[in-house]
Amino acid sequence: MGCFAHTMNLMVQSALTLEEDLINKTKNIVSHFRKSTVANNSFKTYQLNNGIKNPKKLIQDISTRWNSTYYMVCRFVELETSIRGTLGLLNNAPENLRPEEWTILKDLIKVLRPFEESTKAISGQKYMTASLVIVIVQGLFKVYNNLRKTNLAPRVLHVVDKLIANMNERDGFKNLEKKKTANIIRSKYTEEYESVSLADVNTPPNSEPSIWDDIDSCVAKSTPIGTATSRAIVELQRYMEDSIISRHQDPLKWWKDHSYNYPNLSI
Numbered sequence: 001m002g003c004f005a006h007t008m009n010l011m012v013q014s015a016l017t018l019e020e021d022l023i024n025k026t027k028n029i030v031s032h033f034r035k036s037t038v039a040n041n042s043f044k045t046y047q048l049n050n051g052i053k054n055p056k057k058l059i060q061d062i063s064t065r066w067n068s069t070y071y072m073v074c075r076f077v078e079l080e081t082s083i084r085g086t087l088g089l090l091n092n093a094p095e096n097l098r099p100e101e102w103t104i105l106k107d108l109i110k111v112l113r114p115f116e117e118s119t120k121a122i123s124g125q126k127y128m129t130a131s132l133v134i135v136i137v138q139g140l141f142k143v144y145n146n147l148r149k150t151n152l153a154p155r156v157l158h159v160v161d162k163l164i165a166n167m168n169e170r171d172g173f174k175n176l177e178k179k180k181t182a183n184i185i186r187s188k189y190t191e192e193y194e195s196v197s198l199a200d201v202n203t204p205p206n207s208e209p210s211i212w213d214d215i216d217s218c219v220a221k222s223t224p225i226g227t228a229t230s231r232a233i234v235e236l237q238r239y240m241e242d243s244i245i246s247r248h249q250d251p252l253k254w255w256k257d258h259s260y261n262y263p264n265l266s267i
Contacts, residue, residue: 011166107156139211
């Protein structure tokens with residue numbers, strides 16, 4: 001999985017070079033607040049005076065990790081009002097962003113979020129990640145092809161096009177994208193996916209495009225319809241019809257091994 005995560009890192013970093021000047025301008029402002037005691041104190045005071053009880057600090061990115069740039073931009077946009085207000089009060093302050101540049105940063109967050117979803121999912125330690133690769137790749141292709149049709153800033157649409165081009169240039173991505181999601185979902189993968197909590201992979205709000213949209217829809221369609229009582233009766237009946245274990249077997253281990261088949265009885 002490390003190779004897949006590294007590939008995603010390289011693709012996003014390559015696309016972000018299209019907005020290198022804006023990102024460097026953002027970094028410059030972040031560095032000023034983090035290095036200058038006067039600027040940092042003024043920033044904190046401005047937040048307190050505007051009703052923010054727990055002032056936040058800006059995040060400095062790390063050049064080798066694209067998602068650290070994502071986190072930096074997210075926090076930067078989140079604190080836009082405080083940044084603008086504080087820069088106006090400082091002497092020798094770095095150049096602030098123009099209104100259109102703030103808009104581009106906000107659009108970049110939308111564009112980078114699906115890759116952040118993918119990075120978190122593939123780095124998971126609580127569940128199998130190998131089976132997620134095909135769905136993640138297909139989700140990325142669909143999300144970015146849909147983003148091309150939205151009203152993003154023209155400069156940000158160039159970033160979207162670059163991400164798509166980078167994925168198409170990678171044989172692994174291109175070949176996985178051609179597989180049929182429906183066939184995967186009908187296979188054992190559906191069982192594995194249903195054991196992954198959406199909270200574990202930190203999906204974005206429903207209003208934002210997500211790599212999980214297709215599979216969430218398919219899993220929802222495959223979810224059995226019925227009341228909690230009816231499902232409990234079916235589960236109990238299935239248990240009563242199961243074979244009796246040998247007296248030499250460990251019943252606790254048996255319940256652990258069959259917990260997926262009997263999620264309620266095994267609690």
